[in-house]
Amino acid sequence: MKTQYLGVKFFPVAVLGVGIYCSGLLQAQTSPLDTTTFVVMGEGLAAGMANFGLSTTVQTGSFPALVAAQLKTAFPQPLIQPPGIGDVVGYPMREAILPVYPQGTVRVFQSQPNPNDDAPTVFVLNLSIPGLKLADSVLMRPVPPIIQQKNMKQTVVNMILGFPQLFFQRPVPLWTQFDYAKAMFPTLSLVELGFYEALDAAVAGDPTRMPDPAAFAATYGTVVRGLRDLQAQVIVTTIPNPFDTAYFATPDIAASVVATSPFILTAGYHITGQDYITRNGMQAISSQFWKRTLGPLPAGSVVTAAVAADITSRINALNAQIVSAAKANNAVVYDLNAFFRKLRVSGMQVGTRTVTADYLGGFYSLDAVYPGTTGHALIANDLLSFINQTYKTSFPTVNVQAIAAADPVMSYQKPAGGSFGARMLGLDINEP
Amino acid sequence: MPGPAGARILALVALLTAGSLSCFGSAFSIAELGARAAGMGTAFIGVADDGSALYYNPAGIAFQPGKHMEMDSLVVVGLFRFTPSATPVGQVVPANGYSQSIKPHFIPVASMYMTAQMSDKLTFGFGIFTPFGLSANSTNFHDGDPNLTKFVGRFAGTRARLEQFWFQPTLAYKVSKNAAIAVGPAFVHTHLMLEQSILNPKGDGLVFGRQAANTLFPGVPKEQAAAVISRLLPEGRSRVAGTADTVGFSVGFLYKDEGSKTNVGLTFRSAITSHLKGKASFAFGNDYPLQQYIGSDFLTNAFPNQNITGSFTTPATYGIGLSNSSVHKMRISFDFRMQDYKRFSSVPLNFGINETNKKNVALPAEQRLAFNFKNSYHYAVGVERTLSEDLTVRLGYLRDLSPVPDQSVGPLFPDANRNSFTIGATKKRNGKDYTMFYEAMVFEHRTTDVAANSNLYTNGLYHNFAHLAGMALRFDMPAMPKLMKKH
Structure with a gap:
């Protein structure tokens, strides 16, 4: 890390300024939407988290970045060098050890004519942080040292909200995500928060991990009101249901991923057709299939239909609070949950291919929770359509096919050829 | 040297005029500087038979025997309203638009005239009046208020004050029984103050934004980055104020044809270029996102308070007037006046401490405020009817074509063509004339759409x-000691 370099690096900011007094002239404001400063408060989905970390791989093609490009507005992001940072949903928390090969500065420094001038952006407008919960957005702020080995979440907060602020020689504000968003004085804000709470509860199969709707509503109201008080247009997104993501698959869907029949899964693992097998569960099953020995699945492999229904109900309650907070503060609601639901039910067409919500279905990256760039492009276009409809604008949509052509996620394939049958797996059951 | 009573009168007059605020007329002209003239729609060049002749047509005093003192006062209540056609997104605009009413709502303007016949041919006069003045105030906010609740046009100006006092001794000479000429050199004192908000995120703030773009947002397109950065700056306010003393003059001619009972008058008042000396001051909010990055003294260093110089030009006035009193007990008058406001193209302000001689200063050596006025024209007609020996009534109409082009219509000059309707009356009592008038000044609605x-x-x-209303007191000078003793 070029820590010593940074304090000197940004000093020239303090000696800028000549000829400010002359008035500049621009075109008249014709749209009711001012896109000058577009700020996004979100968690991993809006950050561009994918596969096994947050990195430029998907950050540059995240749906907020794609929307910003279509709005032709500045959207500096806290770009992270691959392989990225952040914990992966469903896996144990990792120690924060940075940089790791092949990283150098971890945060990407923008190239300048003189290499010694390369620097990261001082402010970012995509403030989304993988693993961030709504309550964190108003409480967590950067804390030195920037890398906290035992606390990946704090490290990610530091790298996004506190870089390069933690390196300045003069004291500068260390903002929470919410404070940061307000400080950027947005004209348009997007709030994508609450998804991580739902993921956390769903992956743990524990409905009690969902936040209390009243407390959630209070904090959400604070955030939306704080942004609206700046006269920003605020778009809030509903919380997608994790059971619509590829992380959770019914036996019917999981069977196509692990190359067997739904019956083998329900009979072999004593689950119902309405239960959900998780990504980790599918990986465990695949491993057992290759070993030709079925055994108990590790914890977190299956979420029962009853638990899923309970969590879904709680998500719906939070979404009702989001809609209510938006209405109370004159914000607008983009139904991201409906988008994910639509994808799960009918898939989406990209060229000649139907992208589905299944694992390896072309939408989700290998973490099964967050999309690849094609998925982000589809979200971006849906959001752009919403913006155009809501604000009577005509921003162009993204060329999804062009993005899909370069997206490795679109190359993922479910197993083809033969499938694992009862006899092959040594099961003493009669397949229908 | 005036005697004690005269000194008290002069002190009173000086107090009145010094305390006056001027505010009206075409752009910043004031035409209602005589109550009697105002009652006749200001059509007075061909009449010029009271003390305000020193303003309307100084040659008129040549036909005023004896010694007279006259004090005129005017009160203006301006009701200005502006409804913007476009605003920043989220701007809070009052339901009926912004009120730009002058504060205080009642603006007094006072004038004083004195004439003394020296001989059959020579008459001396002295007048103190304010032919140019302005008082605009669109400040509906405190600096700490949310930006989007503040007056939307504040970057074009929030307050302006102009007062130009003419102290004009005049000599009028009868070249014949029916014709007179006059010349009045004048000492002119001008005070000007302009205030506006600065660091407009869509204007001057962008200049800073462009300079900081690559440092704060490397890799982001410059204009996009500049637009974001300009919103991270605080709004500031600039105030420039200065005074100047200079000289001008008025000349007049009046011819009275006894046969047709028709008067013809010509008048000219010189243009004035006031070379102002004063101060420029700047203030900024102290709670903004960039403050700790650029340093709390950055903006105060960039905009240092300092002495300034500048110049301000007021136009010359050309006028011709006719009056006729052949109809029984009635006088009809007509004026045409032109003011060459084309001279008022810009107001240059010179900053001694500027970007060329001090590091990190953002002020240019010269800042030129462009106005590009055009000439203005007034057409006035008035009628005066004597109802009895001691009562005279008047009616008048004034058509005033604004010199302000669309580009300069804004908080400093919310001007438009005007139609004014006036009434007035004079009552004589104990050798003194008490005159009153009222004027309804109707501005044409004006809609501007200037891309710049x-x-x-x-x-x-x-x-x-x-609304304009005024009154005047005119009395013979010999009566003055008695008046003072009485009170």
Whole structure:
């Protein structure tokens, strides 16, 4: 890390300024939407988290970045060098050890004519942080040292909200995500928060991990009101249901991923057709299939239909609070949950291919929770359509096919050829 | 040297005039400087038979025997309203638009005239009056208020004050029984103050934004980055104020044809270029996101308070007037006046401490405020009817074509063409004339749409009206000691 370099690096900011007094002239404001400063408060989905970390791989093609490009507005992001940072949903928390090969500065420094001038952006407008919960957005702020080995979440907060602020020689504000968003004085804000709470509860199969709707509503109201008080247009997104993501698959869907029949899964693992097998569960099953020995699945492999229904109900309650907070503060609601639901039910067409919500279905990256760039492009276009409809604008949509052509996620394939049958797996059951 | 009573009178007059605020007329002209003239729609060049002749047509005093003192006062209540046609997104605009009413609402303007016949041919006069003045105030906010609740056109100006006092001794000479000429050199004192908000995110703030773009947002397109950065700056306010003393003059001619009972008058008042000396001061909010990055003294260093110089030009006035009193007990008058406001193209301000001689200063050596006025024209007609020996009544109409081009219509000059309707009366009592008038000044609605002003947010509908009322006291100078003793 070029820590010593940074304090000197940004000093020239303090000696800028000549000829400010002359008035500049621009075109008249014709749209009711001012896109000058577009700020996004979100968690991993809006950050561009994918596969096994947050990195430029998907950050540059995240749906907020794609929307910003279509709005032709500045959207500096806290770009992270691959392989990225952040914990992966469903896996144990990792120690924060940075940089790791092949990283150098971890945060990407923008190239300048003189290499010694390369620097990261001082402010970012995509403030989304993988693993961030709504309550964190108003409480967590950067804390030195920037890398906290035992606390990946704090490290990610530091790298996004506190870089390069933690390196300045003069004291500068260390903002929470919410404070940061307000400080950027947005004209348009997007709030994508609450998804991580739902993921956390769903992956743990524990409905009690969902936040209390009243407390959630209070904090959400604070955030939306704080942004609206700046006269920003605020778009809030509903919380997608994790059971619509590829992380959770019914036996019917999981069977196509692990190359067997739904019956083998329900009979072999004593689950119902309405239960959900998780990504980790599918990986465990695949491993057992290759070993030709079925055994108990590790914890977190299956979420029962009853638990899923309970969590879904709680998500719906939070979404009702989001809609209510938006209405109370004159914000607008983009139904991201409906988008994910639509994808799960009918898939989406990209060229000649139907992208589905299944694992390896072309939408989700290998973490099964967050999309690849094609998925982000589809979200971006849906959001752009919403913006155009809501604000009577005509921003162009993204060329999804062009993005899909370069997206490795679109190359993922479910197993083809033969499938694992009862006899092959040594099961003493009669397949229908 | 005036005697004790005269000194008290002069002190009173000086107090009145010094305390006056001027505010009216075409752009910043004031035409209602005589109550009697104002009652006749200001058509007075061909009449010029009271003390205000020193303003309307100084040759008129040649036909005023004896010694007279006259004090005129005028009160203006301006009702200005502006409804912008475009605003920043989220701007809070009052339901009926912004009120630009002058504060205080009642603006007094006072004038004093004195004439003394020296001989059959020579008459001396002295007048103190304010032919130019302005008082505009669109400040509906405190600096700490949310930006989007503040007056939307504040970057084009929030307050302006102009007062130009003419101290004009005059000599009038009868070249014949029916014709006179006059010349009045004048000492002219001018005070000007302009205030506006600065660091407009869509204007001057962008300049800073462009300079900081690559440092704060490397890799982001410059204009996009500049637009974001300009919103991270605080709004500031600049105030420039200065005074100047200079000289001008008025000349007049009046011919009275006894046969036709018709008068013809000509008048000219010189243009004045006031070389102002004063101060420029700047203030900024102290709670903004960039403050700790650029340093708390950055903006105060960039905009240092300092002495300034500048110049301000007021136009010359050319006028011709006719009056006729052949109809029984009635006088009809007509004036045409032109003011060459084309001279008022810009106001240059010179900063001694500027970007060329001090590091990190953002001020240019010269800042030129462009106005590009055009000439203005007044057409006035008035009627005066004597009802009895001691009562005279008047009616008048004034058509005033504004010199302010669309580009300069804004908070400093919310001007438009005007139609004014006046009434007035004079009552004589104990050898003194008490005169009153009222004027309803109807501004034409004016809608501006100037592309260059789109980011100053001064385009929109200007909807104005003004009430003017005044009174005057005129008396013979010999009566003065008695008056003072009585009171």
